[in-house]
Amino acid sequence: MSDLxxxxxxxxxxxxxxxxxxxxxxxxxxxxxxxxLFTAVITYGASLLGxxxxxxxxxxxxxxxxxxxxxxxxxxxxVVFFCFSIIGNLIAAPFNGFLAERVETYLTGVTSxxxxxxxxxxxxxxxxxxxxxxxxxxxxxxxxPLIALFFIPFINFAAPFLWVIFGGWMLALEYLDFPMxxxxxxxxxxxxRARSNRPLSYGFGLGVMVLTLLPVINFxxxxxxxxxxxxxxxxxxxxxGE
Numbered sequence: 001m002s003d004l005x006x007x008x009x010x011x012x013x014x015x016x017x018x019x020x021x022x023x024x025x026x027x028x029x030x031x032x033x034x035x036x037l038f039t040a041v042i043t044y045g046a047s048l049l050g051x052x053x054x055x056x057x058x059x060x061x062x063x064x065x066x067x068x069x070x071x072x073x074x075x076x077x078x079v080v081f082f083c084f085s086i087i088g089n090l091i092a093a094p095f096n097g098f099l100a101e102r103v104e105t106y107l108t109g110v111t112s113x114x115x116x117x118x119x120x121x122x123x124x125x126x127x128x129x130x131x132x133x134x135x136x137x138x139x140x141x142x143x144x145p146l147i148a149l150f151f152i153p154f155i156n157f158a159a160p161f162l163w164v165i166f167g168g169w170m171l172a173l174e175y176l177d178f179p180m181x182x183x184x185x186x187x188x189x190x191x192x193r194a195r196s197n198r199p200l201s202y203g204f205g206l207g208v209m210v211l212t213l214l215p216v217i218n219f220x221x222x223x224x225x226x227x228x229x230x231x232x233x234x235x236x237x238x239x240x241g242e
Contacts, residue, residue, distance in 0.1 A: 003199035007172075007232070010200075011207025014227030018220070020106055026099040027223045030092035037087065042076050096226050100178040103230040131177065134187035139170060168205030169194075175208060175229035176201070176237070193237055204232055 018027050049072055053065045105111050146166055149159040172194055173187075180190050194201040208228070211221040 001199075003197070004203035004206075007200040007203025007205075008207040009203075010232045010236075011204050011211065011225065011228050013231050014224035014229075017103055017106070017227040017231065018223060023099065023102050023106055023227070026095045026102055027220075030095050030223075031220070034087055034091050037091075038080055042080075045076070046072065092222050096178045096222070097182060099223060099226050100230045101182050103227050104179055104182070104234055107231060107234045131181065131187040131190075135173065135177070138173075138187070138191070142166060164206075164209070165202070168202050168209050170205070171208045171212075171225075172201040172205030172229075175204075175225045176233060178226050179230040179233040180237075197237055200232070200236060204228070 017023055049068060053068065143166070146159065146163055149162065150156050173191060176194060177187070177190055180193070185193075208221070208225045211224060212218050214221075
């Protein structure tokens, strides 16, 4: 239970790292790109609506503009609220490895001096694809039986609890993959190290799950989780593997 609570606390520790020197660029840049994208889409939509009102709603139909503009604002705010984090996650994905690297450098004071030539980059991409493939298979093989439990009488009452536990475990693996992937640790070894710290990993994954479910906070849940996973890796998991 102590390790479970410690892991949960680690999930929240990333908040204190978001704006540290050398880190904030990889947090703010994806958010800025996301904000500019939504601003451009909303501005374009407002322009189209304005053109439609000016060209079509003339004479006795002018009163409709007082209905259309508030309706447009409501729709725009709804789209931003429900889609901002989803699109932001896609935009942030290429930055997460770099974010984890900068966080580890900040925490340890050690700068990566590995080969960053084209050959190494291609190898890292291949390793990442292999790791993602293993992760996908791992998820599917376990998710299908868990989903089936929802349809089995007398057992289905336990299915939601098992799904939450499994979701926490997968989130732990997902975010630990960023700092560990920077050290060329593929999914099988990642899973073994997380399993050797199972209560810690579960607590961390459940903490990340809570962050993703909180309105507004879920906008920054991914960079927080990447920072938190890197801190967990540096201070706990990495040292035990050495």
